Amino acid sequence: MSLQIASTADKNIVDRRKPHRNSDVARAVRKMRDRLAQQSATPDFDRELLKLHARAMVGGATAIALLVLAIAVAGLAIGMSGKIVIWAVLTVACHAGLVFVARHVDRTETANLKPRQNRRSFLVAHLLSGLGWVYFASLGCDTCSVDQFPVIKAVMLLFAMAATAIMTSSLRGALIATFAGPIVAYAYFATRPWSPVEAIMVGLLAVALPFFAYVASHLYRSSVMLMSFQTEKDALIAELETAKSMSDEARRRAEEANLAKSRFLASMSHELRTPLNAILGFSEVMSNEVLGPMNNPTYRDYAKDVHDSGQHLLNLINEILDLSRIEAGRYQLHEEPVVLLNIAEDCCHMMELRARNKDIRIIQDFEASLPRLFADERALRQVILNLLSNAIKFTSTGGEVRVRVGWTAGGGQYVSVRDNGPGIPPEEIPIVLSAFGQGSIAIKSAEQGTGLGLPIVQGLVAMHGGEFQLVSKLREGTEAIAIFPLSRVMEELPALPMKSVAGGRRR
Numbered sequence: 001m002s003l004q005i006a007s008t009a010d011k012n013i014v015d016r017r018k019p020h021r022n023s024d025v026a027r028a029v030r031k032m033r034d035r036l037a038q039q040s041a042t043p044d045f046d047r048e049l050l051k052l053h054a055r056a057m058v059g060g061a062t063a064i065a066l067l068v069l070a071i072a073v074a075g076l077a078i079g080m081s082g083k084i085v086i087w088a089v090l091t092v093a094c095h096a097g098l099v100f101v102a103r104h105v106d107r108t109e110t111a112n113l114k115p116r117q118n119r120r121s122f123l124v125a126h127l128l129s130g131l132g133w134v135y136f137a138s139l140g141c142d143t144c145s146v147d148q149f150p151v152i153k154a155v156m157l158l159f160a161m162a163a164t165a166i167m168t169s170s171l172r173g174a175l176i177a178t179f180a181g182p183i184v185a186y187a188y189f190a191t192r193p194w195s196p197v198e199a200i201m202v203g204l205l206a207v208a209l210p211f212f213a214y215v216a217s218h219l220y221r222s223s224v225m226l227m228s229f230q231t232e233k234d235a236l237i238a239e240l241e242t243a244k245s246m247s248d249e250a251r252r253r254a255e256e257a258n259l260a261k262s263r264f265l266a267s268m269s270h271e272l273r274t275p276l277n278a279i280l281g282f283s284e285v286m287s288n289e290v291l292g293p294m295n296n297p298t299y300r301d302y303a304k305d306v307h308d309s310g311q312h313l314l315n316l317i318n319e320i321l322d323l324s325r326i327e328a329g330r331y332q333l334h335e336e337p338v339v340l341l342n343i344a345e346d347c348c349h350m351m352e353l354r355a356r357n358k359d360i361r362i363i364q365d366f367e368a369s370l371p372r373l374f375a376d377e378r379a380l381r382q383v384i385l386n387l388l389s390n391a392i393k394f395t396s397t398g399g400e401v402r403v404r405v406g407w408t409a410g411g412g413q414y415v416s417v418r419d420n421g422p423g424i425p426p427e428e429i430p431i432v433l434s435a436f437g438q439g440s441i442a443i444k445s446a447e448q449g450t451g452l453g454l455p456i457v458q459g460l461v462a463m464h465g466g467e468f469q470l471v472s473k474l475r476e477g478t479e480a481i482a483i484f485p486l487s488r489v490m491e492e493l494p495a496l497p498m499k500s501v502a503g504g505r506r507r
Contacts, residue, residue, distance in 0.1 A: 046115035053170035057102035060167045079144045091132025098125040126177040133182035138189045154201035165212035169219030276314050283307035319452040326459035337372040344405045347384040359397050367406040372490045379460045386453040387480045391419040411486040418479040424472040
C-alpha cells in the first residue's frame, strides 16, 4: 500500500513539472540564442575577439622566442654562418613589435577599443613580424653538413605556420599577413631549375597556407560560438539573479505582512475575548433563567442560540490566536514532566460522548508504561484533542477511531490517531496541512471546520522539536502521528535504598 507522508506544510503549492513551464524556459533560451547569433558580428564581439587575440599573442611570445632560439642553435650546430644569429635577432625584434601592440590592446578597457583601427594595427604588426620569416626563407647554407637544407627550411616554416594558426585564430587574415611573404620568398630564392624535392616543398607550403587558414577560420568560429554561449550564460544568470532578487523581495514583504498579521491577532486576544465572555455569560444566564422564568419560550431558544454561536466564535478566535502566536513566535511553552499516557486517556474520555453520539468506538492501544515527557501539558492536550476531533468528524457512523501511544524506533514517544473514514487524496495533503486549508472531502462534509486544527498541531509538535506525519489513503482512512524526540523523554530515577531513606528521616 502506497502511503503519502507530509511532514511540513507548504502554503504555496507549485508544480514545477508543468510542461508549459519547461516550454516557456526553452522558448526563452532559444530566443536568447537567436538574438546572440544575430549579434555575433557586433562591435562588442569584435572587441572581445581583439582581447582574446591580444592575450594569445602576449601568452605565446615566450614560445615563439624559444622556437626562434632553437632554430638558431640548430643552425649554428650544422655549420651555418652568423646570418642565422642576425635572423634570430631580427625575428625576435619584429615579433616584439607585435607583442607591444598586443600588450597595448590587452591593457586598454574593452569599451575604449576601436575594432577597425586595432585590427588594422594587428595586421600591420603581423606583416612586419613576417619579415623575419622572409629573411629565414632567403637564407642558404652551402657549407652546411646537412643535405636537403631547403626541406629543413620548409619544415621549420610549416611548424611556424601551425603555431601561428593556433595563436591567431581570433583574428582573421593574421596568418596570411604573416606567412604569405615567407612562402613567396622561399619559392623565389629556391635554386633554378627547381629540384623535385624543392618543387614539392614549394607546393606543400603553397597548399599548407590556405589549409592552416581554413583551420584558423574554424577556430575563429569556435571562439565566436564560445563567446556567444558565454554571453548567453551571463545574460541568463543576470535574468535569474533579477528574478531571484524580485522573488526574495516579494517573499520578504509577504513574511513581514504575515508577521504583522500574526502579531496583530496575538495582541487582540484580550480585546476580542472580553466582549465575547460578556455575551456568553449573559446569554447563559438568560437561557438558564437564573434571574427568573421567561414566559416566552422563543426568547429562551434565542438566548441558547446566542450562547452556542458565541461559544463557536470563541473557539474560532482561540484557534486563530493560537496559530498566530505560533507563527509570530510568541507562543510560550510551560514545560513540566507529564505522562503522555494519562493525557491521551483523559482526551479519549473527553471525546467519548461525542463519539457515542455518532456510534463511533474509540479504541485505546497504549504501551504498558512510558516514562514522563518534558513538555507543555496544555499543548499536548490540544494536539490530541484536535486529532481526535478530526478523526471523529470524518468517520462515518458505526466506525472506529484507534488511539495508540508508544515508543518510536529512535527512543522517543508518539501518539497516533487512526480512523477508517474516507481518507485524503495524496495531492490534497499539503493543502490540509496549510492554514485554513480544507480538502474536497471536508468541503463536502456537513461538519466543516476552520482548517486550523492540523496547522496548530504541526506547530505545537514542531515547538517541542518533534515531527508530525499525516498518512492517508482514499477509502481506507487517515492516520495522524505526532512524534516527540528522545531529548524530551525523561529518564526514570532509580529507587533509593531503604537504609538511606531511614537515615535521612532520623536526621
